[in-house]
Amino acid sequence: MNLTARQVMETRFATLRPEMTISEAVRVFQGASREQGQKVLGMMVTDGAGTLVGLLSLYDILLLLRPKHIHIWGEMEDLEDCGLLESACQRAKRVLVGDIMTTEVITITPDTHLLLIIDIMIKKHVRRLPVLEDGKILGMVYLSGVFNQLLEKLTP
Amino acid sequence: MPVIDYREVLKGLLVQEGMRRQVIHLSQEAPLEQAIRCTIKYKVNAILITDEHQAGLGVVSKTDLMGAYYAGLPLSTPCSAVMMGPPLFCQPQDTLDFALDVMRTQKVHRLYVREDGAPRAVGVLAYPDIVGLLYRYCHRCERSLRTLAAPGKTLPDQLRLREVMTAEIYAHQEEDSLQEVMEGLAAYRFGAVLIKAATGLPAGVVSKTDLILAYKHGLPPDTRAQSIMSAPVQAGDASAPVVEALKTMIFWDVHRLFVYQDSPQNLVGVLSLSDVARFRSGTCRACLASRIIS
Numbered sequence: 145m146n147l148t149a150r151q152v153m154e155t156r157f158a159t160l161r162p163e164m165t166i167s168e169a170v171r172v173f174q175g176a177s178r179e180q181g182q183k184v185l186g187m188m189v190t191d192g193a194g195t196l197v198g199l200l201s202l203y204d205i206l207l208l209l210r211p212k213h214i215h216i217w218g219e220m221e222d223l224e225d226c227g228l229l230e231s232a233c234q235r236a237k238r239v240l241v242g243d244i245m246t247t248e249v250i251t252i253t254p255d256t257h258l259l260l261i262i263d264i265m266i267k268k269h270v271r272r273l274p275v276l277e278d279g280k281i282l283g284m285v286y287l288s289g290v291f292n293q294l295l296e297k298l299t300p
Numbered sequence: 301m302p303v304i305d306y307r308e309v310l311k312g313l314l315v316q317e318g319m320r321r322q323v324i325h326l327s328q329e330a331p332l333e334q335a336i337r338c339t340i341k342y343k344v345n346a347i348l349i350t351d352e353h354q355a356g357l358g359v360v361s362k363t364d365l366m367g368a369y370y371a372g373l374p375l376s377t378p379c380s381a382v383m384m385g386p387p388l389f390c391q392p393q394d395t396l397d398f399a400l401d402v403m404r405t406q407k408v409h410r411l412y413v414r415e416d417g418a419p420r421a422v423g424v425l426a427y428p429d430i431v432g433l434l435y436r437y438c439h440r441c442e443r444s445l446r447t448l449a450a451p452g453k454t455l456p457d458q459l460r461l462r463e464v465m466t467a468e469i470y471a472h473q474e475e476d477s478l479q480e481v482m483e484g485l486a487a488y489r490f491g492a493v494l495i496k497a498a499t500g501l502p503a504g505v506v507s508k509t510d511l512i513l514a515y516k517h518g519l520p521p522d523t524r525a526q527s528i529m530s531a532p533v534q535a536g537d538a539s540a541p542v543v544e545a546l547k548t549m550i551f552w553d554v555h556r557l558f559v560y561q562d563s564p565q566n567l568v569g570v571l572s573l574s575d576v577a578r579f580r581s582g583t584c585r586a587c588l589a590s591r592i593i594s
Binding site for chain 2: 238
C-alpha cells in the first residue's frame with residue numbers, strides 16, 4: 145500500500161486569521177496544543193473564506209521578540225533584563241499575524257507520497273505541510289507524524 | 301586579532317567582521333506589502349531588490365515604504381515602483397574604514413557585500429552593525445570606561461550625553477495626523493519623532509516602523525499620531541556616560557534615545573546611534589572623530 149499524506153496528516157487543526165494580534169495567536173496555539181495532545185508549533189492562516197493565505201510558526205514569533213543587537217549582549221557583563229522581555233512582548237502586541245506570517249507556503253495534496261513529503265521537508269527545511277484538495281484545506285502533515293509513521297515501518 | 305589603536309579604533313577591522321550575513325531580498329515584482337512584512341519580521345531597515353540571478357537591482361527602505369504610504373500607493377504596488385538604485389557594494393575583505401568612507405561620501409546608510417565578480421550579495425553592512433562593533437572594541441580597550449572606573453582611577457575623558465546629543469528636539473502633537481508626521485520625518489530626515497501631549501509633556505514616539513505598520517494595517521493617513529505611537533519614551537539622563545546610553549539603545553532596540561535634565565518629563569535633547577558612532581563608543585576621547593557620519 146502506498147503511504148501518502150492522507151495517512152499521515154493531522155485532520156484536527158485550528159487556524160489563525162491575518163488580523164489577529166500575536167497575543168491572540170499565542171492563545172490559539174496553546175488551545176490547539178491542548179486539543180491535539182501535542183505541542184503545536186506552527187499553524188495555518190486563512191482568510192474569511194477559509195482559503196489558506198499563510199503559515200505562522202513559533203519561530204516567526206521568536207524572530208519578532210529577539211532584540212536586533214542581541215549578538216553584542218555577550219559584551220555586557222552587568223546585563224540585567226529588567227523588563228526587557230515584557231517590553232518586547234508589549235511591542236509584539238501591536239503586530240498582527242498577517243505582518244509576520246510566511247506567505248510562500250508549500251502545499252501538498254492528500255495523494256502526495258510519503259517519500260516525496262520527506263524530500264520536500266528536507267530540501268525546503270520545513271516541518272509542516274498543509275494538505276489541500278481543490279483549494280480546500282484537509283489537514284496538515286507534521287514532521288513528527290512522518291517520523292512516527294517511519295518508526296512503525298522500521299521496527300518489526 | 302585586529303589592532304585596537306587608541307587613535308583609530310577601526311584599524312585592522314574588515315567588512316566581513318561587521319557585516320550581517322543574512323541578506324533579506326525580494327524580487328522586483330514583489331508587492332510592497334511583502335516588503336513591509338520582511339522589514340518587520342527580520343527587523344531590517346531596507347530590502348535588497350534582486351533579479352532572477354539574485355543580483356542586486358535596487359533597495360527599498362523604510363523611508364521608501366513610508367513615501368509609498370504618503371503617496372497613497374496600494375500595497376499591491378511592485379517594489380520596482382519605489383526602489384532606489386542601484387545598490388552600492390563593497391567586498392568582505394575591504395576595511396571598515398573604506399566602507400565607512402563610501403557610506404559617508406555616497407550618503408547611504410548601508411552597503412551590500414559581495415565577492416569580487418559574484419552577482420549575489422553575501423552580507424550587508426549598516427551603521428548599527430558598526431556601532432555594535434565599536435561598543436565591543438571600545439569595551440575591551442584599556443582606556444575604556446570599565447577599566448578607568450577601577451578604584452583610584454578617574455574618568456577625565458568620559459563623554460556625557462549632554463555633550464554628544466543633538467539639543468534640538470523635533471516633536472509633533474498627539475492630535476497631529478500621520479500625514480503631518482510623515483511630512484516632518486521626510487523634511488528632517490529623522491527615523492522617529494517625539495509625540496507630545498496637549499500639556500507639552502512627552503507622550504510617545506512614532507517611528508518609520510510604526511508608520512509602515514499603519515500603512516499595512518490600512519489606517520488612513522489622517523489617523524492621529526496618538527493611535528500608533530510607542531510609549532513610554534525611552535530617555536537617558538543628560539549627565540550619564542554616553543556608553544551607558546549606547547548600551548541602552550542596543551539593549552532596548554531603539555535607534556534614538558531622548559535625553560532629559562533633572563526629570564524624564566524634561567527632555568532637552570536626542571541622541572541617535574549615528575551621534576554615538578560619531579564619537580566612537582563614547583567612552584573615550586582618545587579616538588579620533590569618526591568618519592561615520594559627516
